[in-house]
Ligand code: 48H
């Protein structure tokens with residue numbers, strides 16, 4: 699067939715503009731495409747919700763690609779194993795309760811599951827602020843192009859609306875910090891020292907609504923709560939993403 703460069707350009711522009719426009723109004727906006735955000739996206743989309751993952755970087759996967767200290771393997775403890783199975787991520791038993799999976803396979807399969815379930819992805823897109831109106835609830839996100847953010851060019855952002863926002867931005871807890879910077883009425887305790895068992899046990903309690911309209915999950919939940927870190931064990935990230943999807947679903951059902 700003959701190939702026309704302008705048609706290629708128009709195909710990208712028109713298709714993306716249509717999808718972007720459709721996804722400006724969301725049930726659930728997931729900020730951050732690391733493991734917890736991907737699980738949340740996949741499970742919420744499996745329930746039929748209109749979900750988008752907004753990811754600052756070129757690629758989703760966050761801190762999971764590199765496994766532990768660049769060794770591309772992750773450990774998932776007994777409690778998280780059913781989620782590995784749910785997403786078809788292969789694992790080997792190392793010792794009772796300790797399963798080891800490929801970090802690359804894990805990112806790929808979580809991402810594929812979210813895509814298959816109907817979640818949409820906006821990569822190279824940074825959340826820089828939130829929308830809060832008279833009811834005091836976060837009802838949307840202010841987004842910009844990551845290259846614009848990186849270069850510091852003075853370009854104004856766009857805005858999307860979301861019935862529920864998930865802060866899945868990892869150690870930085872960016873959405874929580876956006877709220878704190880302007881309103882100050884949210885306490886971010888900051889992450890504590892390494893203590894895997896404690897961090898992995900408590901992360902589910904910390905996965906909760908941290909501000910009206912915002913649920914923290916993954917490492918962001920522990921950072922807000924002042925909880926320990928856990929190193930390259932990822933069961934808590936998967937389970938936290940699952941819990942965030944359940945809380946979001948409960949909130950949406952009540953609306
Ligand atoms: C859009 C943004 C923005 C922004 C950041 O860090 P992540 O992998 O997050 P989690 O919580 O799903 O997983 C944490 C895990 O990877 C980890 O670091 C662990 C277990 N650490 C233990 C330890 O001891 O260190 O992913 C967060 C994602 C990244 O892809 C960011 O690029 C993205 O969020 N992000 N996206 N707008 N403003 N800020």
Ligand code: FE2
Pocket residue numbers: 761869917
């Ligand atoms: Fe980390």
